[in-house]
Amino acid sequence: MSNEQVVDVVVVGAGICGSLLATRLARAGRSVLLLESGPRKGRGELVQNYRESAFKSDYMAPYPYSEMAPHPRFSPAPNDYLEQAGPHAYQAQYIRMLGGTSWHWAAQMWRYVPNDFRTHSLYGVGVDWPIGYDDLEEYYYQVEVITGVGGEPDNGSPRSRPFPMERVPASYLQQRVTERLAPEYRVIDDSTARNSRSYGGRPACCGNNNCMPICPIDAQYHGGLAAQEAEAEGVEIVTEAVVYRLEHDSQGRISAVHYYDWDKTSHKVTAQTVVLAANAIETPKLLLMSTSDTFAGGIANARDNVGRNLCDHPAISVSFDVDEPVWPGRGPVSPCSIGDFRDGDFRAEYAPFRLDISNGSKVESVTKELLAEGYHGRALDEQVRYRAARRLALKNAMEQLPDPDNRVTLSDQRDALGLPTPRMYWNVGEYERRGTQVTREHYDLIAEMLGATNIKHSKEGAFSNRQHITGTLSMGNDPDTSVTDQWGRAHDHENLFMVGTGVMPTVGTCNVTLTAAALALRTADRILEETQHG
Amino acid sequence: MATLSRRRVIQLAGGFALTGVAGRWLTLPEAWAEPVGAPADELSDFLEISRKLTQRDELDEHLAGALVLASTLALEGFGERLARLKALFDQRPALLERSPLAFGDDFTDQETTARQVLGGWYTGVVGSGEQAIYVTYLNALANRLVADKLVPPSFSYGPCGSWRHAP
Numbered sequence: 001m002s003n004e005q006v007v008d009v010v011v012v013g014a015g016i017c018g019s020l021l022a023t024r025l026a027r028a029g030r031s032v033l034l035l036e037s038g039p040r041k042g043r044g045e046l047v048q049n050y051r052e053s054a055f056k057s058d059y060m061a062p063y064p065y066s067e068m069a070p071h072p073r074f075s076p077a078p079n080d081y082l083e084q085a086g087p088h089a090y091q092a093q094y095i096r097m098l099g100g101t102s103w104h105w106a107a108q109m110w111r112y113v114p115n116d117f118r119t120h121s122l123y124g125v126g127v128d129w130p131i132g133y134d135d136l137e138e139y140y141y142q143v144e145v146i147t148g149v150g151g152e153p154d155n156g157s158p159r160s161r162p163f164p165m166e167r168v169p170a171s172y173l174q175q176r177v178t179e180r181l182a183p184e185y186r187v188i189d190d191s192t193a194r195n196s197r198s199y200g201g202r203p204a205c206c207g208n209n210n211c212m213p214i215c216p217i218d219a220q221y222h223g224g225l226a227a228q229e230a231e232a233e234g235v236e237i238v239t240e241a242v243v244y245r246l247e248h249d250s251q252g253r254i255s256a257v258h259y260y261d262w263d264k265t266s267h268k269v270t271a272q273t274v275v276l277a278a279n280a281i282e283t284p285k286l287l288l289m290s291t292s293d294t295f296a297g298g299i300a301n302a303r304d305n306v307g308r309n310l311c312d313h314p315a316i317s318v319s320f321d322v323d324e325p326v327w328p329g330r331g332p333v334s335p336c337s338i339g340d341f342r343d344g345d346f347r348a349e350y351a352p353f354r355l356d357i358s359n360g361s362k363v364e365s366v367t368k369e370l371l372a373e374g375y376h377g378r379a380l381d382e383q384v385r386y387r388a389a390r391r392l393a394l395k396n397a398m399e400q401l402p403d404p405d406n407r408v409t410l411s412d413q414r415d416a417l418g419l420p421t422p423r424m425y426w427n428v429g430e431y432e433r434r435g436t437q438v439t440r441e442h443y444d445l446i447a448e449m450l451g452a453t454n455i456k457h458s459k460e461g462a463f464s465n466r467q468h469i470t471g472t473l474s475m476g477n478d479p480d481t482s483v484t485d486q487w488g489r490a491h492d493h494e495n496l497f498m499v500g501t502g503v504m505p506t507v508g509t510c511n512v513t514l515t516a517a518a519l520a521l522r523t524a525d526r527i528l529e530e531t532q533h534g
Numbered sequence: 535m536a537t538l539s540r541r542r543v544i545q546l547a548g549g550f551a552l553t554g555v556a557g558r559w560l561t562l563p564e565a566w567a568e569p570v571g572a573p574a575d576e577l578s579d580f581l582e583i584s585r586k587l588t589q590r591d592e593l594d595e596h597l598a599g600a601l602v603l604a605s606t607l608a609l610e611g612f613g614e615r616l617a618r619l620k621a622l623f624d625q626r627p628a629l630l631e632r633s634p635l636a637f638g639d640d641f642t643d644q645e646t647t648a649r650q651v652l653g654g655w656y657t658g659v660v661g662s663g664e665q666a667i668y669v670t671y672l673n674a675l676a677n678r679l680v681a682d683k684l685v686p687p688s689f690s691y692g693p694c695g696s697w698r699h700a701p
Contacts, residue, residue, distance in 0.1 A: 050688055054659045054666035076664045169695035196694055207691030209684075216688050329684045330697035361687050367656050367676040374634025376652055377589035384656075384679050 003267045007033045007236075009527065010257050010271040012243045012286070015100025016513060017499045017520040018277025019226035019235075020146065024524040026233040030531070033269060034230060035241040035259055037069035037278070038096035043224070046103070047216045056364060059104045059213035060093050067416035068262040069096040069242055082281075083411040086425035090310070093467050094279050098239050099224030101279065101467070102513060104213040106334035107193040107220035109149045110510030111140050111157035113343050116399075119506060123347040125431065126401045127505050130477045130486035133158075139518035147221035148199040149514070151191030156342055168196045168205055171331035173359050176324065177392070178336070181449055185338050187357065191514070193221035194332060200225075209361050211333045241267070244419055246274070246290040246299045246496070254299070254496045260417050273495050273527055277520070280310075280469035280502030284408045285422050300473075300490035300498075305483045307408035309471035311507040313353075314428045314463035316436055317395040318443040323451030325389035329361030341438070342509045351435025353398035354509045355442065362391040392450065395466075396439045399509050400432050402471050428463050436463075468512045473502035488523040499523050576613055577602055579620045580651070586623060586630055587652050588675070597673055601654040604669045608661030609650060619644045619651075 009025050011018045014036035026032045041064055049062035055075035065073055072092055073079040082092060094101040114133035119126035141161055143149075150165030167189045170178070178187040194211075195204045205219040218225065231237050240262045247256040254274040259267050276283045284307035288298040300306055338355040346352070366387035375383055411423035440457065447455050458464070476482025479491040488503050490496040499520035501512045508515075577595075580602050584593055605612045622637070622644045623630065629637055637645040654660045658674030660667045671677070677686045683701045685691050 047688060051671050052668050054661075054668040056687075076666055169698045171697045172700050175698070204694040206694060207685075207697050208688050209691065210688040214688070217690075325701075327683050327701045329687070330691055330701060361684060363676050363680055363684065363686075364657065371649060371653050371656060374636065374649070376587050376633065376635055376648070377630075379633050380588075380652070380656070381675075381679055384676055388676075388680055389683070 003265070005033060005267070005269045007031045007269065007271050008531070009033070009273045009275060010035065010269045011275045011277055012257065013037075013100065013276065013278035013282070013500070014098050014223070014227045014230070014237060014239075015277060015279065015500070016102045016223035016226045017501075017516050018275065019099075019223060019230045020143070020517055021275060021277065021499055021520045021524040022235045023226070023230040023233045024521060025527065026230065026235045028528050030528075032230075032235045033271070034227070034235050034237045035243055035257070035269070036096075036098050036227075036237065036239045037242040037282075038071075038098060038239065039064050039066065039069075040098040040239045043214070043216070043218060046214045050210070050214055060095070062213050063095050063097060063103065066262070068240065070415050070421070071096045081421055083413060083421065083423040085409075085423050086406070086427050088314075088426050088428055088463055090312070090424040090426035090465055092281055092424075092465065092469060094281065094469075096282070098237070099222060099227050102221075102223040105222065105511075105513070106190075106211045106332070107147075107215075107222070108190055108334065108511035109144065109147060109151075109193045109514040110155075110191045112508045112510065112515055113156040114158065115343050115347075116506060116508040119347060123345070125348060126399075127474075127476065127481075129505055130475055136515070136518050136522070139521045140514060142521055143514055143517045144193075147193035147517075148195055149191055149193050150189075150196060152188035155188055155191065155339055163191075165194075165199060166196045168192070168194050168332060168335065171335060171359055173326040173328050173330070173392075174336045174357070176322075176326050177357060177450070181338075181446060184449070185446065186340055187336050187338055190335055190337055190356075192332070192335075195219045205332060207331045209329050209331065209333055209359070212360075242417055242419070243278070243286055244289060244417070246286065248292065248295065248299065248493065252294070252493050254493055264417055272531060273497065275523070275527075276496070276498045277500050279500055280472045281408050281422050281424075283498060283500065283502055284472045285410065285420070288410050289420060295492075300483055300493060300496065302492050303480055305404075305474070305481065307472050308404040308406070309402035309474050309505070310406040310408060310424070310426060310469070311400045311402055311471040312426075312468050313397040313466035313507060313509075314400050314432050314436075315395050315398065315466050316439060316443075316463065317393060317458045318447065318455065319391060319393040320447050320450070320452035320455040321387055321390040322392050323390070323453070326392065327389050328359050328391060328393075329363065329388070331359055333358065333360040335359050339509075341442075349434065350438055351398045351400070351432045352509050353396040353435055353439055355439070355446075356395050356397060358393040358395070360393075361388070362393070363388045366391055387454075392452075394443060394446065396436075397466055397468070397509050397511070398432060398435050398439065399507055401429060402474065402505060403427065403429060406471075408472050426465070432463075466511075468501065468507055470501045470504040470507045470512055473498045473500070474505040475503045476505060487526040488519060489526075497523050497527065576606075576616060579616055583616065583620055583623065583648070584651055584655060587648055588655060593655075594673065597655075597670060600669050601651075601660060604660040604667040605650065605654060608665040608667045612647075615643060615647045616651075619647045
């Protein structure tokens with residue numbers, strides 16, 4: 001194989017966004033090369049890995065790991081791939097593998113609410129997007145059709161057409177919680193790319209209750225399927241291809257992409273258009289690594305904005321035992337939520353949020369809890385059943401305002417290929433802390449309404465991240481405060497585009513994949529429009 | 535003390551999944567390549583202790599064998615610690631009447647061993663961190679305990695929507 005290749009478009013990163021974009025470009029006749037740093041693995045192998053894993057609660061554990069394309073790893077011991085430099089550890093869980101991180105997700109495909117795009121204008125906080133809800137509505141729907149999304153239509157996000165998928169029937173747990181919390185709280189079906197009937201050549205959900213870390217039957221959409229479709233459309237995919245440098249010409253156009261294979265042989269790709277889709281941490285890393293005399297701080301970083309404004313959903317959780325058996329573990333793991341606090345004038349004062357209700361099996365966690373408490377014999381058996389039947393867990397998805405100090409930079413460490421690893425700084429501000437306090441009050445009220453005992457809140461003052469990594473490649477109209485324009489194009493590099501959650505300037509109160517994928521298709525159409533005579 | 539023969543180890547582990555050692559998959563042939571130094575009566579002791587801790591007369595002997603093998607690999611000095619625990623139970627059977635387990639400051643090692651034995655049976659995993667070994671999933675007692683209501687995650691519950699009804 002030649003070490004030099006010429007294509008119309010090279011896409012870096014074969015996750016759901018890069019793959020959907022690549023498919024659209026290939027379908028329009030472009031020659032597309034899709035580079036993926038990680039390996040190619042099949043679903044069967046991943047399921048087997050899960051079932052034989054000693055660390056079943058670690059969603060990363062079933063996925064392949066290589067020092068050649070490292071990612072954060074937590075079992076059997078943390079690999080500290082992400083150097084933590086801030087007051088709160090940012091424990092991202094992303095997968096470097098063909099298909100990317102949406103291999104392990106709950107297929108949550110939420111639209112933002114319209115006001116999420118204008119928080120600065122409406123509430124005086126955060127930033128406004130350079131586009132609005134109406135600019136994305138058509139693309140939201142396109143992705144919903146590709147991935148097969150269903151859910152509650154009346155969820156704050158207006159729709160011009162119905163969901164393409166009928167909702168997955170509510171579990172007994174969801175029905176009971178919905179009934180008992182009404183009318184104070186409105187529990188609704190989540191928007192998910194989960195089949196309730198055969199769709200896209202995939203079967204309906206049959207309640208394996210293992211959406212995370214891996215659906216064994218592909219009843220939910222994921223990036224592996226998107227990559228498969230890209231390949232079927234003629235996209236050339238090269239795995240184990242670690243891009244390490246972007247080269248530019250005198251006009252600032254990206255003239256070449258350089259990657260190492262896992263033997264550290266270097267390869268060069270030239271393309272009319274370059275698209276970075278390597279996630280909201282790895283893409284900034286690549287940009288910061290690509291320094292030159294002209295761009296001493298890295299590509300797209302002339303104003304020191306790359307990697308800044310890292311946002312996620314800083315979360316707190318609660319678990320308790322309901323006063324009746326509801327048996328979590330039947331049906332999808334994350335089927336419903338409370339969306340009453342996603343928008344309103346209060347956003348001027350404190351962070352909005354959504355409350356996710358877990359339906360994941362609690363057998364393993366309550367068993368470990370009881371063993372730690374010293375239970376044995378028949379009492380242990382009785383308590384496993386008692387708690388596994390009643391344990392309910394909630395977690396919030398709370399909007400974090402963009403803060404330039406929260407950022408991805410390069411650490412002093414090097415991986416096996418000699419490339420720098422990411423350094424994270426993540427803090428949580430007063431706005432989010434006030435939202436946290438309100439969340440906590442609702443947790444207590446919900447627990448009371450469900451007759452809860454054994455109530456356990458997450459540690460006071462601690463926040464977990466929800467793996468909704470946004471902001472590090474923020475789009476905006478002003479190059480002084482953003483990295484990309486409304487199309488995901490780097491302000492200073494005409495033929496360089498970025499897709500993925502990093503281009504989203506705010507994180508809203510929902511899972512971010514649908515918005516990122518919609519933006520990716522919008523970017524694809526823009527590329528096609530600009531290059532149709534090229 | 536006699537050691538478990540290779541044939542006996544194969545017999546013990548037969549029917550159970552391979553032992554995955556933290557971060558890599560350790561095949562049984564790889565495990566068997568090393569001499570197994572477990573005492574011949576270790577399985578018998580393990581079963582006796584397990585019956586007391588679980589208050590179950592019926593425990594799967596094949597799974598017990600696999601748990602002994604895994605514990606020997608994952609837990610330092612497991613054989614000796616198991617013997618000390620057995621001796622304690624023989625001398626002070628009333629300890630098992632306490633719930634939760636609390637053997638007192640003089641017997642913390644034995645209490646740890648007791649919890650490890652229980653952990654193997656109920657979770658199907660022995661050891662922790664780098665030393666963790668997966669032994670079984672479907673046959674873990676915790677999964678069997680709820681088998682009339684749930685299937686272990688990753689296995690099919692039933693047709694779409696079959697979870698609507700009270701279990």
